[in-house]
Amino acid sequence: MTLETTGLSKAFGGVTALDGASVSFHQGEVNALIGPNGSGKTTYFNCVTGMIKPDGGTVSYQGRDLTGKAPHRIARAGIGRTFQLCRTFPRMTALENVLSAVPPTGLIGGLRSARGRAEIERAMGWLTRLGIEHLAGSEARDLSWGQQKLLELAGVLMAEPETVLLDEPAGGVNPALLDRIGVLIRELNAEGRTFVIVEHNMDLVMSISDHIVVFDRGRPIAEGPPSQIRTDERVLGAYLGV
Amino acid sequence: MPSGALLFQSVLLGILLGGLYALLASGLTLYFGIMRVVMIAHSAFLILAAYLGWWLHERAGLDPLLAMLGTVPLFFGAGVLLQRVLLTRLRPATLTMMSVLLTFAIALLIEGLLGYAFTGTQRRVQLGYGSASLEVFGARVAVVKLIAFGLAVVALGTLYVLMKRTRFGWALRATIQHRDAARLLGIDTDRVAGYGFGIGLATAAIGGTALSLDTTIYPSLHWHWIGPLMAIIVVGGLGSVPGAAIAAMVLGMAQSLLQIPMGTTWAQTVFYVALFATLAIRPQGFFGGRLAQRF
Amino acid sequence: MPSGSKVLKLAAVALLAVAVLAFPSIAPNPYILSAGVLVVYYAVLATSWNFVGGFTGYISLGHGALAGLGAYSTGILVAKAGLPPFLALAAAGAFVGLLAVPIGLAALRVRGASFVIVSISLVLILLLVFQSWSSVTGGSRGLVVPRPFQLTRPEHHRIFYFLFAGLLALAVLAWWLIDRSRFGLGLKSIREDEDKAEALGTATYAYKLIVFVVSAVFTALAGGLYALWFGDLDPVFQFSILTGSYLVLMALLGGVRQLFGPVVGALIVGIALEFFKVEYGDTPLHLVATGLLLALVVLFMPDGVLPAIADLIKRFGRSDRTSIREVSAAELREQRLQNAGGTK
Numbered sequence: 001m002t003l004e005t006t007g008l009s010k011a012f013g014g015v016t017a018l019d020g021a022s023v024s025f026h027q028g029e030v031n032a033l034i035g036p037n038g039s040g041k042t043t044y045f046n047c048v049t050g051m052i053k054p055d056g057g058t059v060s061y062q063g064r065d066l067t068g069k070a071p072h073r074i075a076r077a078g079i080g081r082t083f084q085l086c087r088t089f090p091r092m093t094a095l096e097n098v099l100s101a102v103p104p105t106g107l108i109g110g111l112r113s114a115r116g117r118a119e120i121e122r123a124m125g126w127l128t129r130l131g132i133e134h135l136a137g138s139e140a141r142d143l144s145w146g147q148q149k150l151l152e153l154a155g156v157l158m159a160e161p162e163t164v165l166l167d168e169p170a171g172g173v174n175p176a177l178l179d180r181i182g183v184l185i186r187e188l189n190a191e192g193r194t195f196v197i198v199e200h201n202m203d204l205v206m207s208i209s210d211h212i213v214v215f216d217r218g219r220p221i222a223e224g225p226p227s228q229i230r231t232d233e234r235v236l237g238a239y240l241g242v
Numbered sequence: 243m244p245s246g247a248l249l250f251q252s253v254l255l256g257i258l259l260g261g262l263y264a265l266l267a268s269g270l271t272l273y274f275g276i277m278r279v280v281m282i283a284h285s286a287f288l289i290l291a292a293y294l295g296w297w298l299h300e301r302a303g304l305d306p307l308l309a310m311l312g313t314v315p316l317f318f319g320a321g322v323l324l325q326r327v328l329l330t331r332l333r334p335a336t337l338t339m340m341s342v343l344l345t346f347a348i349a350l351l352i353e354g355l356l357g358y359a360f361t362g363t364q365r366r367v368q369l370g371y372g373s374a375s376l377e378v379f380g381a382r383v384a385v386v387k388l389i390a391f392g393l394a395v396v397a398l399g400t401l402y403v404l405m406k407r408t409r410f411g412w413a414l415r416a417t418i419q420h421r422d423a424a425r426l427l428g429i430d431t432d433r434v435a436g437y438g439f440g441i442g443l444a445t446a447a448i449g450g451t452a453l454s455l456d457t458t459i460y461p462s463l464h465w466h467w468i469g470p471l472m473a474i475i476v477v478g479g480l481g482s483v484p485g486a487a488i489a490a491m492v493l494g495m496a497q498s499l500l501q502i503p504m505g506t507t508w509a510q511t512v513f514y515v516a517l518f519a520t521l522a523i524r525p526q527g528f529f530g531g532r533l534a535q536r537f
Numbered sequence: 538m539p540s541g542s543k544v545l546k547l548a549a550v551a552l553l554a555v556a557v558l559a560f561p562s563i564a565p566n567p568y569i570l571s572a573g574v575l576v577v578y579y580a581v582l583a584t585s586w587n588f589v590g591g592f593t594g595y596i597s598l599g600h601g602a603l604a605g606l607g608a609y610s611t612g613i614l615v616a617k618a619g620l621p622p623f624l625a626l627a628a629a630g631a632f633v634g635l636l637a638v639p640i641g642l643a644a645l646r647v648r649g650a651s652f653v654i655v656s657i658s659l660v661l662i663l664l665l666v667f668q669s670w671s672s673v674t675g676g677s678r679g680l681v682v683p684r685p686f687q688l689t690r691p692e693h694h695r696i697f698y699f700l701f702a703g704l705l706a707l708a709v710l711a712w713w714l715i716d717r718s719r720f721g722l723g724l725k726s727i728r729e730d731e732d733k734a735e736a737l738g739t740a741t742y743a744y745k746l747i748v749f750v751v752s753a754v755f756t757a758l759a760g761g762l763y764a765l766w767f768g769d770l771d772p773v774f775q776f777s778i779l780t781g782s783y784l785v786l787m788a789l790l791g792g793v794r795q796l797f798g799p800v801v802g803a804l805i806v807g808i809a810l811e812f813f814k815v816e817y818g819d820t821p822l823h824l825v826a827t828g829l830l831l832a833l834v835v836l837f838m839p840d841g842v843l844p845a846i847a848d849l850i851k852r853f854g855r856s857d858r859t860s861i862r863e864v865s866a867a868e869l870r871e872q873r874l875q876n877a878g879g880t881k
Contacts, residue, residue, distance in 0.1 A: 049736060050735075051732060051735075051736070070735070070740075070742070071732075071735035071736050072735050072736075072737075072738050072739055072740045072741065075735070075736055075737060075738035076738050080736075080737075081736055083732075083733065083736075087730055087732070087733045088730075088733075089725075089726050089729035089730055089733065089734075090729060090730075091729060092725065092726070092729060096722060096725075099719075099722060100722045100723060100725070100726040100734070100737060100739070101737045101738065102719070109719065110718060110719055110720035110723075111714065111715075111718045111719075111720060112718060112719055113717055113718060113719070114717060114718055114719045114721065114722040115717070155737060156737070159737060159738055
């Protein structure tokens with residue numbers, strides 16, 4: 001009853017990005033997805049979240065088949081994601097960025113004011129929790145890189161996903177913020193959210209993950225707890241290009 | 243039921259027309275591949291080139307084919323300038339939309355200036371060989387149509403060799419496929435993109451020359467070309483040159499054949515029907531078009 | 538405490554409404570009055586266009602065709618089917634709205650480039666059809682639509698001026714409602730980053746389709762009203778690519794993010810168009826002027842004049858606001874106060 005893929009494959013032109021990836025992530029844990037550059041991690045995320053249609057294989061979540069579903073359906077099924085190069089809505093304020101993560105349902109819901117009190121409270125709550133509430137009225141394009149990453153995360157969390165996919169949360173982030181992000185992920189996990197994290201920063205991966213899946217050439221080659229992955233020869237081989 | 247000879251003639255004319263469409267669509271495809279720009283002014287430049295050919299013939303008695311020696315380099319330069327000076331000024335986030343407006347504005351400018359300079363009167367080049375025709379298995383084909391087709395084939399062939407066999411072509415293809423990666427490989431993608439636009443506009447110069455040989459031209463004629471051309475690049479799959487060429491041939495042929503039962507006006511609708519059908523059934527286009535899914 | 542900017546805005550809206558309503562009494566002659574009708578007509582069209590262009594950022598060059606379709610539907614229903622004029626108008630709005638569904642389904646499935654292509658194609662194909670299908674549309678000879686009222690010419694203009702003004706009010710109100718709604722926020726997130734919006738759970742395809750249909754209905758109603766006012770339809774003018782480009786120019790010039798941006802743009806461009814026609818007659822130069830202006834706006838003022846003016850005022854009038862952070866904090870406080878003090 002978790003996020004699971006079987007035989008997921010995708011090729012771009014002649015290049016195989018995913019080669020029958022069968023992975024099962026652990027519910028309620030912090031999962032990490034690592035592997036050398038070009039091993040298909042981001043393509044995997046894109047297939048799981050419906051941004052790309054896989055050529056073959058299935059995606060299922062909590063027993064529901066999500067293969068080839070539209071991204072917004074997958075998001076509403078409870079899977080939120082961030083993007084590799086953090087993406088926010090540049091010409092909206094930080095508050096609006098977070099508010100836009102609550103899609104309305106039905107006609108009446110759609111025509112309700114976007115600035116309902118309860119939602120603003122909740123959005124401000126997330127901004128406060130991520131320490132950027134003082135920027136609520138600033139447009140996202142005026143924020144620093146690190147602030148934008150936090151803002152993106154706030155938006156994703158606003159939608160209350162049970163599972164959060166993070167694509168390189170540490171990318172381009174200063175050490176102090178890196179520590180905060182690490183702590184935050186553990187806290188959010190303790191509250192019951194499942195995480196799947198693509199990350200190159202091994203210190204972060206080893207310190208916060210419960211379960212690690214290693215990708216090479218579009219498929220998993222090893223998985224296990226950090227202690228086991230650290231010493232796995234196949235992983236070493238993949239990274240060193242043996 | 244039309245006679246066999248008529249049918250054969252239509253097929254032949256369809257091929258000849260398809261060749262010209264293919265050449266022009268390849269230019270549109272280049273722009274789209276390089277910068278995700280739908281270049282509305284492409285066909286306005288086409289008409290401009292035809293007018294230049296007509297004008298030089300009228301004034302200096304120059305054969306339009308010779309005029310091409312001037313218009314092709316001129317248009318190449320204009321294409322480079324268009325990309326480097328104007329399009330790069332637009333914000334990347336809204337580039338696709340704003341470039342449509344900008345090139346649309348250029349099309350209006352060209353149409354207006356042509357109308358101002360040459361009035362709205364219909365013009366036609368009077369050539370010595372203008373009315374000559376050949377008989378091919380009972381079908382009569384005007385020599386000028388054959389010349390136009392020949393031009394298109396030679397130009398497309400040159401483009402193919404340029405793209406596949408030269409260092410520049412390699413750089414251009416790399417830029418189209420993955421701009422950032424191309425930059426990492428040391429390709430000056432900005433310059434390559436500029437030259438790509440130059441080549442695209444050069445196809446309009448050649449096409450315009452071919453057009454001036456056997457068509458009556460007037461300033462607003464470009465709207466009759468841009469519609470079919472845009473339909474062709476969508477049906478072929480945005481960004482795919484071979485796709486555009488195949489779609490151009492198929493649709494050119496369909497148009498030519500449908501003229502028999504439907505007449506010229508209604509036959510034009512085939513492009514729009516194909517456009518809507520493609521978007522409804524297979525929005526990424528029927529022949530390749532990796533980019534199209536997302537645009 | 539109602540904020541200063543809000544009072545200012547309300548005052549501006551009131552002033553605009555008064556100016557619009559007072560115009561027919563001030564207009565010195567029927568010609569000026571008819572030019573006023575035309576400007577309000579453009580204002581409705583530009584505002585209707587802005588439902589798609591402003592919220593989603595999708596540029597349509599084909600709204601002229603939707604207006605033409607509304608005009609012809611109304612005209613045909615009145616002239617050939619004998620329907621009462623305003624029933625025909627409503628039916629035309631509904632018909633074009635319905636027709637917008639399949640068009641939108643095809644055009645909006647992927648990203649903007651296909652939408653632009655479809656929008657231009659729409660104009661070209663409808664021009665072809667309406668010119669050729671002369672048994673129904675009157676072809677190039679045109680279609681004469683009987684007038685709904687037996688009135689003198691100035692009275693006729695005056696009535697239609699108010700009808701167009703009413704439709705404008707309706708369109709502006711609808712835009713304002715969507716702008717502040719959650720649906721509107723979703724649409725704007727599409728404009729900002731469509732992939733991201735989808736990843737956050739926004740049903741982008743459905744959103745785009747709904748707002749396109751709303752836009753089409755308003756556009757068709759304006760076109761239909763035009764048919765009843767003008768009384769004579771010609772495919773070359775109804776399905777002209779130029780109409781679409783005027784609308785884009787108006788909305789862009791005024792500012793697509795502003796409620797009254799398209800209205801302001803219509804005022805500027807509409808008056809300029811009339812002036813041009815009087816001064817220079819029907820020359821190809823109006824193409825040159827339109828093209829040049831459009832290019833300049835796209836290159837140097839893509840946000841329009843209203844934001845540009847607002848920037849100027851901000852720069853000269855409010856030196857006390859020094860940093861972005863202070864502004865945001867102040868705005869936020871205001872926001873919270875408003876919400877706390879608001880109803881419920």
